[in-house]
Amino acid sequence: MSAPIQLRPDETFLLNVGPQHPATHGVLRVKMQMDGEYIVKAETVLGYVHRMHEKMGENRTYAQYLPNLSRLDYLGALGYTHGHVLAIERAAGIEVPERAEYIRAITVELNRVASHLFWFGAFVMDLGGFSPLMYAIQDREHILDMLEAVTGARLTYCYYRFGGLYNDVDDDFIEAAKRFIPRMRKSLKKYDALVSGNIIFQKRLEGIAPVSAEMCRKYGATGPVARGSGINFDVRKNEPYSVYPEFDFDVPVYHECDSLARYKVRMDEMEQSLRIIEQGLETLPDGPIMAEKKPKNIKLPVGDYYQAVETARGSFGIRIVSDGDKNAYRLKLRSPTYSNMHLFDEACEGMLIMDALAFMGSLDLVIPEIDR
Amino acid sequence: MILETTQQALQALFAGSVPADEAEAGTPRGNGVLTRDYKTHGYHLDAQVDAAQLLAAVTILDEGGFFIESITGVDWIKENQLEVIYDFSRYDFDACRVVIRTRIPRDKPEVPTISTIYAGANWHERETHDFFGIKFAGHPHLVPLLLPEDADFHPLLKDFKA
Numbered sequence: 274m275s276a277p278i279q280l281r282p283d284e285t286f287l288l289n290v291g292p293q294h295p296a297t298h299g300v301l302r303v304k305m306q307m308d309g310e311y312i313v314k315a316e317t318v319l320g321y322v323h324r325m326h327e328k329m330g331e332n333r334t335y336a337q338y339l340p341n342l343s344r345l346d347y348l349g350a351l352g353y354t355h356g357h358v359l360a361i362e363r364a365a366g367i368e369v370p371e372r373a374e375y376i377r378a379i380t381v382e383l384n385r386v387a388s389h390l391f392w393f394g395a396f397v398m399d400l401g402g403f404s405p406l407m408y409a410i411q412d413r414e415h416i417l418d419m420l421e422a423v424t425g426a427r428l429t430y431c432y433y434r435f436g437g438l439y440n441d442v443d444d445d446f447i448e449a450a451k452r453f454i455p456r457m458r459k460s461l462k463k464y465d466a467l468v469s470g471n472i473i474f475q476k477r478l479e480g481i482a483p484v485s486a487e488m489c490r491k492y493g494a495t496g497p498v499a500r501g502s503g504i505n506f507d508v509r510k511n512e513p514y515s516v517y518p519e520f521d522f523d524v525p526v527y528h529e530c531d532s533l534a535r536y537k538v539r540m541d542e543m544e545q546s547l548r549i550i551e552q553g554l555e556t557l558p559d560g561p562i563m564a565e566k567k568p569k570n571i572k573l574p575v576g577d578y579y580q581a582v583e584t585a586r587g588s589f590g591i592r593i594v595s596d597g598d599k600n601a602y603r604l605k606l607r608s609p610t611y612s613n614m615h616l617f618d619e620a621c622e623g624m625l626i627m628d629a630l631a632f633m634g635s636l637d638l639v640i641p642e643i644d645r
Numbered sequence: 646m647i648l649e650t651t652q653q654a655l656q657a658l659f660a661g662s663v664p665a666d667e668a669e670a671g672t673p674r675g676n677g678v679l680t681r682d683y684k685t686h687g688y689h690l691d692a693q694v695d696a697a698q699l700l701a702a703v704t705i706l707d708e709g710g711f712f713i714e715s716i717t718g719v720d721w722i723k724e725n726q727l728e729v730i731y732d733f734s735r736y737d738f739d740a741c742r743v744v745i746r747t748r749i750p751r752d753k754p755e756v757p758t759i760s761t762i763y764a765g766a767n768w769h770e771r772e773t774h775d776f777f778g779i780k781f782a783g784h785p786h787l788v789p790l791l792l793p794e795d796a797d798f799h800p801l802l803k804d805f806k807a
Contacts, residue, residue, distance in 0.1 A: 319768075320791040327776070328800055363687060490736070492765035493713040499736070506736040579687035579732070579742065581714075592732065594719050603801075607715040607732070615768050644791055 285313055288626075292321045296399055296630045299640030303617075310625050315618045323644040330604030335361050335571050336435065338604070343429040345608065346642040349388035350430050351381045351420075352584030358433045359514060360580035360591045364573040365435070372560045373437040374516045379450065379553040380420060380432065382546040386457065387416040388585035389539045389546075392637045396536065397468055399634040400477050405468055412460050419449050435571055436564030450554055454547050461543060469540070478533035482632035484620055485530060492619075493612040496587020497542065498636060501535035503528035508583035519556070520549045532628075532635040539637070572599050586610050586637055610636070611643045647709065647739045648689055652678055654705045655692045655743075688732075688742035696747050696756045703759045706733045706743060714742075716759075716769035718777040722803040725751045727777055731759070749779070758784040776801035 291302040300321035306314040326341050333341075342357045343350035355377055362369060390413040394406030417427045423446050424432035424439070432439050468474055489499045499506050507524040509517040525541035527534035573595035581590045587609025594603035613636050621629040655678045678692045694702045714732035721728060731745040749756060758781040760766040770781040771790035778799040781787060789796045799805060 320789070320793070323791040325800060331801075360687070363685060366685070490710070490712040491763050493715075493763075504736050511736070511738055512740045576686065577730075577744075578685070579744075581687070581734070588714075588734075590714055590732070592715075592717065592730070603717075603719045605715065605717040605730075611768065612713075612765055615765050619764065 290630075292318075296633060297640070298395060298634075298638050301614075301638065301640050301643070305626070305629075307626070310627070312621050312624050312626060312629055315621050315629070317614060317618055319644055321644065322641045324641075326645045327604055327606060330601050330606075332600065334599045335573075335601065338601075339434075340429065340431045343426075343431060344641065345606065345645060346388075346584065346586065346610075346639045347428050348391050348639055349384050349585035350428060351377075351384040351432065352582055353589055354430060354433050355381055355515070356580055356582040356584075356589050356591050358435055359582065360578055360593055361435050361571060361573070363580055364576075364578040364593065364595065365568070365571055367436045367564050367567055369436055369564055370561045371516070371558050372441075373562045373564075375553050375557050376438055376442055376562065377433060378516050378520070379442075379550050379557075380423065382549045382553070383416050383420060383450070384430075385585045386543050386546050386550075387413045387420075389543050390416075392539060392585075393464065393468075396634040396637075397474070400474060400631060402468065402471075402474070405464065408460070408463070408467075412457060415449075415453055415456070419446055419453065422446060422449075434563070436567040438562045441562045447554055447557070450550060454551055457547055458544070461540070464540070469537075475533065477628075477631050478531060478536060478635070480529075480531050480533075481628045482532045482620060482624065482635065483530045484616060488616055488620065492616040494587070494616055495609050496583070496585075496613065496637075497535050497538040498587065498613045500524065500526050500538045501635075502530045506588075508581050508588050512581060514580075514582060516553075517549075520552050522546075522548050532632055535635040535637075570599055572597060573601075581607075584609060586639065586642070587613060606645055608642045608645060610638055614638060614643055647735065647737075648741045651705065651709055651741060651743060652680065652690055654709070655690065655702060658692075658694060658698050658701060683740075683742075688744050690741070690743040691746070692743065693746050693748070696749055699745070699747055700757055700759065700762070702745050703731065703762050706745070707762050710737075711735055711741075711743065713763045713765050713769070716766060716773055718773045718779055718801065720751075720777060720801060720803045721748070722751070727751050727754045727779055729756055729773065729779060754779040755782055756780075757782050760784060775799070778802065 285308045288305045288307045291297040292300040302318040304316045342353040390409040394409030397405040421427045424430045484502050486502045489502050505526045522545045525538050575597045577594040579592050581588050590607035592605040593601050596602040659677045676693045681691050711733040714734050719728040726748045728748050733743045775792045
């Protein structure tokens, strides 16, 4: 007879999650000190897809840097390119024609819906339900087709230019977008019936992974993560830019602070984006899509400039320090997921590992956007 | 409203002196608080402080309910200085973006950590240490974040050669 296996009561072990783990949605690594299935301490390890986009910002002219922005967040790239062109237009004093700004808003919101759809599918898949991903990808496909016809790309868009757009939308796009809205509304109802009421789904999320509003503030969390913690903050409303003040839309806020609240925020946001697209298509003005007076080689006056935009993941900021040259002297990208992910280490202490992975899903991570 | 109270609180750090703007005067600006035109610059208050005043300035913002946006650096190689820039903003509708900046000598780049006040400064400071080699005194875990773990180079320094 061998002796029974016994562990010291205080014994913990180290668990490596990632960098090649499906739950991290990319190359993210979390070192976890585990006590059985409970996390004692977690340390996120970044940098696996770091490409030094900020150095490229110093080496390239502002226009040459345009394609870089869409390589941060491959799910909601238009929001990031929007931030960049707005920053340059603000600093150089370029007036953008109204039609161009409307089309920007419409395409950014379409991209936001596409991003949330993919998140929805992947998130439910994290929790064990496979088929919603297939439905979500089908709906997202319609958006990608529309955007491809206009921008020429499916993910890494380079559609906006300083002072306007690379090309105008045609009637086909407007028709397709108009057809898409009711179809998407039907789908949202379907998703709600399929997923939201599911008892397993609710038990995995309700009351799990609380993130307090104070914690959001200390870490600088924005976007659906902050709005799921009762913070009514959306850059489109709090610091209005582009033509967003023209549109009538709400900012969904939930006060439960749990993973379910973050889910509900994003699901409601899709409807709000549809409302913006609908109004945008109705009131789309005629006119040029490119500013008439625009310098060929853009040089910004000496000084520094900041522009924040609301992307699908939260507040994206771009800070440009100019010394008057055609390149930026320093270009800083403030990515929302970076701050949202940062609170994970503290928030997941004492949590079950399966809850922590659901929590990670509810943060909507895109790793290239964290690492830049 | 919050703009004025924050400005006054920060101004109190400098005993009332208003610095000249470098963009206008053509010389490096001194410490002090400037208001910026939001429409062109995208932020409201711009305070340059001494590294020793940093914690006091950040505490003012913490007590004012600001959240941390980011921390970054700039290499002013001609002046032989490094600059650390702290961005803060608010969740409410009283939009007020505040920038705190401090200049330190290039050969002894050290500022106190603010991760004791804002836990979220932790990664931003590690990143700034990666890119510029700036030391954040008192930081609990100042090891490379985005660069390889054995990195001994700082790619955003202007004299960095790949």
